[in-house]
Amino acid sequence: MAGITQRSVCSGVTFRGIRDDRYKTVLMSVNFFLPLNRKTVSSNAILPFLLKRASREYPDFTKLNEHLAELYGAVLDADVQRLGDVQILSVSASAIADRYALDGEKISAELSNLLCSVCFAPPLQDGLFPEDGFLQEKRQLEETLDAEFNNKVGYALRRCEEIMCVDEPYGIGRLGSKKEITSLRRENLTAAWEYMIRHARVEIFVLGDCDPEPAFREFSDAFRSLGRTSFELCPTVVKKVAGKKKDVTERMNVAQSKLVIGFRTGCAEPEKGAPVVKLMNALYGGMPTSKLFLNVREKMGLCYYCAPAYNSVKGILEVQSGVEQKNLKRAEEEILSQLEEIRSGNFTDEEVTEAKCYLSNIYHTFSDSLEAMENWYLVKTMYAPTRTPEEEADMVNDVTREEIVEAAQHMTLDTVYRLTGNEVKN
Amino acid sequence: MEQGVQEIRSERLGDHYYEVRHPSGLKIFIYPKEKYNSAYAVFGTKYGSIDNCFRISGEEGVHRVPAGIAHYLEHKMFESKEGNVDARYAKVGALVNAYTSFDMTCYVFSCTKHFCDCLGILLDFVQQPYFTEETVQKEQGIIGQEIRMYEDTPGWRVLFNLLRAMYHSHPVKTDIAGTAESIAEITPELLYECYRTFYNLNNMALCVAGNVNPEEVLSICDKMLRPSKPMAVERIFKPEPDSIVNPRIEQKMSVAAPLFQLGFKEPAVKGRADVRQLAYTDILLEALASPASPLYCRLIDAGLINEASFGSEYFEGPGFASVIFSGESKDPDAVEDMILKEIERFRQEGVGRETFRCARNTVYGKYLGAMNLPSNIANSILSLDFAGREIFSYLSAVAEADEEAVMERLKTQMDPGHASLSIISPDQ
Numbered sequence: 133m134a135g136i137t138q139r140s141v142c143s144g145v146t147f148r149g150i151r152d153d154r155y156k157t158v159l160m161s162v163n164f165f166l167p168l169n170r171k172t173v174s175s176n177a178i179l180p181f182l183l184k185r186a187s188r189e190y191p192d193f194t195k196l197n198e199h200l201a202e203l204y205g206a207v208l209d210a211d212v213q214r215l216g217d218v219q220i221l222s223v224s225a226s227a228i229a230d231r232y233a234l235d236g237e238k239i240s241a242e243l244s245n246l247l248c249s250v251c252f253a254p255p256l257q258d259g260l261f262p263e264d265g266f267l268q269e270k271r272q273l274e275e276t277l278d279a280e281f282n283n284k285v286g287y288a289l290r291r292c293e294e295i296m297c298v299d300e301p302y303g304i305g306r307l308g309s310k311k312e313i314t315s316l317r318r319e320n321l322t323a324a325w326e327y328m329i330r331h332a333r334v335e336i337f338v339l340g341d342c343d344p345e346p347a348f349r350e351f352s353d354a355f356r357s358l359g360r361t362s363f364e365l366c367p368t369v370v371k372k373v374a375g376k377k378k379d380v381t382e383r384m385n386v387a388q389s390k391l392v393i394g395f396r397t398g399c400a401e402p403e404k405g406a407p408v409v410k411l412m413n414a415l416y417g418g419m420p421t422s423k424l425f426l427n428v429r430e431k432m433g434l435c436y437y438c439a440p441a442y443n444s445v446k447g448i449l450e451v452q453s454g455v456e457q458k459n460l461k462r463a464e465e466e467i468l469s470q471l472e473e474i475r476s477g478n479f480t481d482e483e484v485t486e487a488k489c490y491l492s493n494i495y496h497t498f499s500d501s502l503e504a505m506e507n508w509y510l511v512k513t514m515y516a517p518t519r520t521p522e523e524e525a526d527m528v529n530d531v532t533r534e535e536i537v538e539a540a541q542h543m544t545l546d547t548v549y550r551l552t553g554n555e556v557k558n
Numbered sequence: 559m560e561q562g563v564q565e566i567r568s569e570r571l572g573d574h575y576y577e578v579r580h581p582s583g584l585k586i587f588i589y590p591k592e593k594y595n596s597a598y599a600v601f602g603t604k605y606g607s608i609d610n611c612f613r614i615s616g617e618e619g620v621h622r623v624p625a626g627i628a629h630y631l632e633h634k635m636f637e638s639k640e641g642n643v644d645a646r647y648a649k650v651g652a653l654v655n656a657y658t659s660f661d662m663t664c665y666v667f668s669c670t671k672h673f674c675d676c677l678g679i680l681l682d683f684v685q686q687p688y689f690t691e692e693t694v695q696k697e698q699g700i701i702g703q704e705i706r707m708y709e710d711t712p713g714w715r716v717l718f719n720l721l722r723a724m725y726h727s728h729p730v731k732t733d734i735a736g737t738a739e740s741i742a743e744i745t746p747e748l749l750y751e752c753y754r755t756f757y758n759l760n761n762m763a764l765c766v767a768g769n770v771n772p773e774e775v776l777s778i779c780d781k782m783l784r785p786s787k788p789m790a791v792e793r794i795f796k797p798e799p800d801s802i803v804n805p806r807i808e809q810k811m812s813v814a815a816p817l818f819q820l821g822f823k824e825p826a827v828k829g830r831a832d833v834r835q836l837a838y839t840d841i842l843l844e845a846l847a848s849p850a851s852p853l854y855c856r857l858i859d860a861g862l863i864n865e866a867s868f869g870s871e872y873f874e875g876p877g878f879a880s881v882i883f884s885g886e887s888k889d890p891d892a893v894e895d896m897i898l899k900e901i902e903r904f905r906q907e908g909v910g911r912e913t914f915r916c917a918r919n920t921v922y923g924k925y926l927g928a929m930n931l932p933s934n935i936a937n938s939i940l941s942l943d944f945a946g947r948e949i950f951s952y953l954s955a956v957a958e959a960d961e962e963a964v965m966e967r968l969k970t971q972m973d974p975g976h977a978s979l980s981i982i983s984p985d986q
Contacts, residue, residue, distance in 0.1 A: 154591070154592070154593050154594065154930075155930050156571070156926045156927070156929055156930055157926065157927045157930060193855065193858070194850065194852070194854075194855040197848075197849040197850040197854075197855075198850045198916060200849075200850065201844075201848065201849075201850035201916035201917065201919065201920045202915075202916050202919060203919075203923075204919045204920065204922055204923030204926070205844075205919060205920030205921070205922075205923035205924050206923065226927070227923060228922075228923045228926045228927065232570070232571075232926055234919070234922070234957060264859075268858060268859075268861075271861055271864075272864040272865060272866065275815060275864045275866070275867075275886055276864070276866055277814070278813070278814035278815035278886070279814075279815075279866065279867065279886060281813070281814040282712050282713075282813045282814060282815075282817070283711075284710045284711075284812070285707070285710075384812050385811070385812040385985055386710050386812060387706050387709035387710050388703065388706035388707055388709065388710055419644075419648065420644035420648075420654075421642070421644050421645050421648040425644075429700055430642075430696075430700075433696055433697075433698070433699030433700055434699065434703070435700070435703050436700055436701070436703040436704035436707055437707075454703060454706065454707050454710075455703065456703070456706070486648040486649060486651070488651075489648070489649075489650065489651025489671075490648065490651055490653075492651055492670075492671075493651045493652055493653065493668075493669060493670050493671070494653075496595050496596070496670035496671075497595060497596045497668065497670055499595055500594050500595050500596045500768070500931070500932065501930070501931060502930065
């Protein structure tokens with residue numbers, strides 16, 4: 133695998149490139165980091181979608197899409213993520229590498245050009261984003277929230293997070309609420325866009341089979357012309373210990389009950405303990421040979437899935453499962469009792485070695501995928517020094533069983549959330 | 559390399575792979591990707607949820623088995639006399655998984671180290687069934703909850719409701735995992751019967767891709783594969799009428815906004831579509847309904863679809879084929895109406911040269927993008943092979959397609975008389 137090159141563009145703007153001809157494609161993205169804030173969450177969230185639908189050069193949605201189709205189905209994409217208490221607004225472009233074009237087109241150059249054009253030259257009319265585009269994107273954002281509600285497994289997870297982090301920016305969610313989206317006003321968005329390009333922390337990636345140099349120059353020119361002098365620091369609240377346990381049951385027309393148990397781990401990136409929690413998480417339930425899978429699923433036959441996920445930026449860990457209503461209590465007890473096992477050191481050295489091998493395999497597979505590499509570095513750029521997946525694999529490898537026990541002992545139960553049907557039978 | 563090994567190259571891609579007819583009866587594909595860290599393997603059988611009624615060559619009688627048994631068998635293959643398969647992979651730090659579709663069951667792993675051990679375990683456990691009353695019984699609860707999870711998944715329900723509205727008797731309309739009732743009938747004997755029938759190496763294929771050495775792969779195969787007696791299985795389907803069952807089907811669920819799937823059923827034909835037909839359909843759907851199409855633009859402008867969910871696909875397998883459009887919409891009937899009108903316009907006016915060129919390029923670009931990942935490559939080679947297709951030929955068919963051929967394909971597809979609309983709407 134080719135190495136990553138990192139260069140500073142200007143205040144708060146960093147460019148990272150990986151040139152690698154193993155891939156047949158190229159991926160470029162511009163990612164704006166802003167603090168999650170109730171007042172700005174929705175006006176920020178609509179921006180990447182609004183930007184990627186048109187530019188001064190391609191003022192019409194269909195014309196822009198025709199242009200992308202000509203470029204062998206190049207994809208111009210927008211995304212909003214929540215990483216800790218940070219909202220990341222991304223616009224990305226991907227397409228086949230120049231060498232595979234049937235008629236010798238210069239596709240990579242077009243991609244960086246297109247990204248700069250949508251990010252920096254929106255087709256403003258009287259200083260505002262065009263009304264039709266605004267209404268379309270607002271509607272689609274509302275529908276995205278509807279779709280998130282439709283997926284009950286994901287919905288239950290987000291509800292648990294909302295309840296758990298009600299007093300933290302993380303609890304706001306990545307898009308804001310339906311009400312906040314509905315009350316968006318076009319008049320406020322130009323200022324939000326200007327603030328984003330001038331004051332957000334920015335990470336630019338150019339990955340795959342292309343020379344990053346021309347793209348670097350293009351993005352540099354665009355950002356430097358803004359005269360940026362300062363940028364938003366994006367801290368995340370890491371609550372070390374849970375307060376009073378929250379216990380919430382909500383009812384809805386579902387066939388299967390969803391259970392989510394949220395813990396505070398007391399540890400988040402870039403602390404040295406984060407890789408320890410990752411290993412503890414694997415041992416607890418991350419793999420098909422770990423405690424939750426073997427007991428809640430295989431031994432007790434209560435569920436199809438029962439798995440924890442450690443959010444290493446926020447320092448929380450959530451266990452999810454789908455069970456029959458009558459089994460909610462048994463599942464909850466068993467999930468907690470398996471954690472006790474780890475706290476008491478009831479696991480073998482062999483289990484630890486297996487968990488290390490399991491994570492090592494995942495870390496060493498990242499570099500075979502452009503998207504996985506982009507995701508990895510998107511998180512890692514928030515902290516210095518930036519670690520490679522291989523370096524983190526080594527850190528995990530050095531973790532001792534005492535450290536695992538200690539990490540498990542630091543876990544505190546914050547919230548138990550249940551989404552269940554209306555019928556109560558016990 | 560040994561006899562029976564054929565090298566297949568693509569100048570366009572600059573890639574190559576090997577196809578091997580192994581003496582054991584197994585077909586093996588090896589796709590080395592230089593400088594990759596990981597390797598991926600898939601060992602699959604041409605056996606899926608639709609295979610509930612079959613005849614074995616040389617036998618008189620017909621076997622009938624409960625719905626969901628292929629998927630149940632997949633779960634149970636993870637237990638062996640030596641213990642759980644997951645545990646064996648955990649020792650070498652690899653990820654093992656499996657999936658069952660309508661017409662295939664596949665066992666896969668991906669690893670960055672100990673490839674030979676991993677492949678050895680794969681070939682071993684898939685060739686060694688081990689079921690007891692107790693282990694089979696235990697799985698009822700787990701699969702029961704998997705079925706329940708899908709009951710709450712509107713995107714899954716909208717598809718199976720559509721299939722029930724389109725197909726009178728073809729088993730594609732039955733959930734892959736079966737039902738709580740059907741899986742209750744599954745016994746170790748039935749599992750062994752299905753295993754012996756479909757896990758014959760002549761009915762299977764192995765594909766490895768990524769950081770792999772062809773000689774090593776073949777040497778492990780030589781050691782591990784136990785020759786299977788040549789045997790053929792005949793899938794038996796009740797005759798499926800050309801007509802649909804219902805033009806419209808609706809279910810209420812706990813959703814915030816409606817979801818839909820609009821399917822156009824095609825008459826059952828012997829055999830599967832070839833790579834050209836597939837390529838032409840893919841280009842046609844791209845021209846008709848991609849984000850660059852006039853139809854898409856009109857649907858968006860009318861507020862009827864969103865970019866996150868709208869799409870189209872060619873859904874086909876043994877004895878079934880249909881074009882399906884899907885998405886979220888406040889008014890699925892209006893979406894159907896606009897799609898039908900656009901299909902009619904295409905029939906009258908043709909695709910148009912420029913639209914055709916863009917659509918072809920897009921299909922070509924999507925295919926290329928999928929060739930980055932060893933897992934995509936291996937799974938595609940296997941599923942294409944099970945349908946008698948070859949992966950590089952598909953790319954050539956796309957690159958060499960012309961507008962006339964695509965229009966000719968349209969004549970046999972998307973008949974408005976065979977359309978069904980499936981809707982999941984809010985329960986309040």
